Amino acid sequence: MSNKKYYAVKVGKAPGVYFTWADCSAQVTGFKGAKYKSFPTIEEAVAFINDENITIKNIEVKSIPKTKTSKGSIKIKEGYGVKPIRSTAKVKTYKSYINPNEIQDEYEFIAFVDGSYDRGNKIFGSGVVVLHPENDSHEAYFNAGFDKWDQWNIVGELESVKVAIDKGKELGNKNIAIYHDLKNIALWASGEWQAKNEYTQEYVRYMEKMSQELNICFVKVKAHSNESVYNDLADEAAKNAIINYLKNN
Numbered sequence: 001m002s003n004k005k006y007y008a009v010k011v012g013k014a015p016g017v018y019f020t021w022a023d024c025s026a027q028v029t030g031f032k033g034a035k036y037k038s039f040p041t042i043e044e045a046v047a048f049i050n051d052e053n054i055t056i057k058n059i060e061v062k063s064i065p066k067t068k069t070s071k072g073s074i075k076i077k078e079g080y081g082v083k084p085i086r087s088t089a090k091v092k093t094y095k096s097y098i099n100p101n102e103i104q105d106e107y108e109f110i111a112f113v114d115g116s117y118d119r120g121n122k123i124f125g126s127g128v129v130v131l132h133p134e135n136d137s138h139e140a141y142f143n144a145g146f147d148k149w150d151q152w153n154i155v156g157e158l159e160s161v162k163v164a165i166d167k168g169k170e171l172g173n174k175n176i177a178i179y180h181d182l183k184n185i186a187l188w189a190s191g192e193w194q195a196k197n198e199y200t201q202e203y204v205r206y207m208e209k210m211s212q213e214l215n216i217c218f219v220k221v222k223a224h225s226n227e228s229v230y231n232d233l234a235d236e237a238a239k240n241a242i243i244n245y246l247k248n249n
Contacts, residue, residue, distance in 0.1 A: 008045035011035040013182075014117075014152040017045045022193070026184050030223035084194035087204040089211035093186045094219045097227045100177070104133045107217065109173035111164035112230040113180050115156025116238035122147045123245055126160035127237030129230045130167065138230065140237045141167055144245035149199040156238055157182045158203045161189075165210055175215045181231055186218035 007024035009015050012034045018024040021038075028034035039045040100110045109130065116125040126143040143163050147155050161178055168176040180186065187193035188200055189207040210216065221231045 005038040005040065006042050006045040007036060007038050008048045009034070009036045010049045014154060015049060017042060017049070026182065029183075030181065032224075082196070082198055082201065084196045085201055085204060086194055087189055087191040087207055089189055089191070089204070089207040089216075091186075091189050091207065091211050092217035093190050093192075094217065097221055098219050100131055100133065100179070100228075103177055103217075103219075107175045107177035107215075109168035109171065109176045111168065111176070111178055112221070112228065112234040113157070113160035113164050113178055113185070114231065114234035114238050115153050115158070115160050115182070116235065116242055117147070117153040117156055118242050118246070119152070121246060122150070123242050124151075124153070124156035124159065125238040125241035125245070126156045126163050127234040127239070127241060128160055128164045128167065129234045129237060130164070131230065138233070140233065142237045142241035142244075144241035149197075151197075151199050153182075154184065155199070157185055158188075158200070160234070160238065161185055161203075162206060165214070165216065169210070169214060173214075177217050177219060179219045179221050179228070179231065181221045181223035183220060186220065189216075189218060 005021075007018040007021060009018065009024055009027045012027040012031050014027050018027070024036060028036050037048055039048065104110060110133070111131070112129045114127045116127070117123070118125070123144060124147045128141040130139050130141065132138060141163055143159055149155060157180070161180070164178055165176055178185070184193065188195055188204055195201040195204045207216075221227050224232070
């Protein structure tokens with residue numbers, strides 16, 4: 001008898017059916033009011049969510065059995081029919097929070113990043129807050145766009161890293177510290193997690209390229225906690241990015 005489990009996230013950062021606890025955990029950890037449950041079959045997992053737009057995530061297309069819900073067919077995301085890869089980027093990761101003051105001598109560019117998502121319009125938002133320790137100030141940057149990958153909040157999160165690193169490089173910085181609340185950001189970059197679709201693999205290749213030129217580290221921050229006000233500011237910038245995008249498009 002198979003012990004395979006399917007993890008259904010009904011309420012979380014990116015609702016859907018996940019094939020590993022690690023992927024499921026990333027969507028519900030730190031998310032207030034999260035609702036999720038494991039099931040022995042996909043049919044039960046989909047029925048728990050009860051959403052005709054449900055997506056199956058983090059598995060190869062060839063391994064997905066054909067099944068239908070009472071509302072319609074399960075929709076499989078594009079870009080999953082690829083062989084998983086692991087990043088070879090040379091980056092440093094810190095699994096717990098470190099005060100920026102403690103690393104500012106080593107990393108002259110320190111940025112807090114976060115992502116947001118408008119599910120109805122499929123628009124992602126990326127927020128970046130760059131610290132200026134020399135005068136105790138900060139500056140915000142943001143980006144937004146259409147989620148052509150159907151990756152929900154993951155796009156905003158990963159694109160925020162790109163915005164931060166590109167800005168750091170543009171300003172001539174070689175040592176960059178990225179503070180983030182979604183652990184996927186660091187795990188895909190470091191190769192601790194496999195990248196299983198075309199979009200996350202694009203992120204992996206970006207990190208591999210940038211790590212050849214820059215000294216990059218990732219520092220984990222607890223979401224919506226009192227660890228740092230800058231994490232909340234990055235979240236606010238990501239949400240405002242979506243608002244501005246919808247106003248101008």
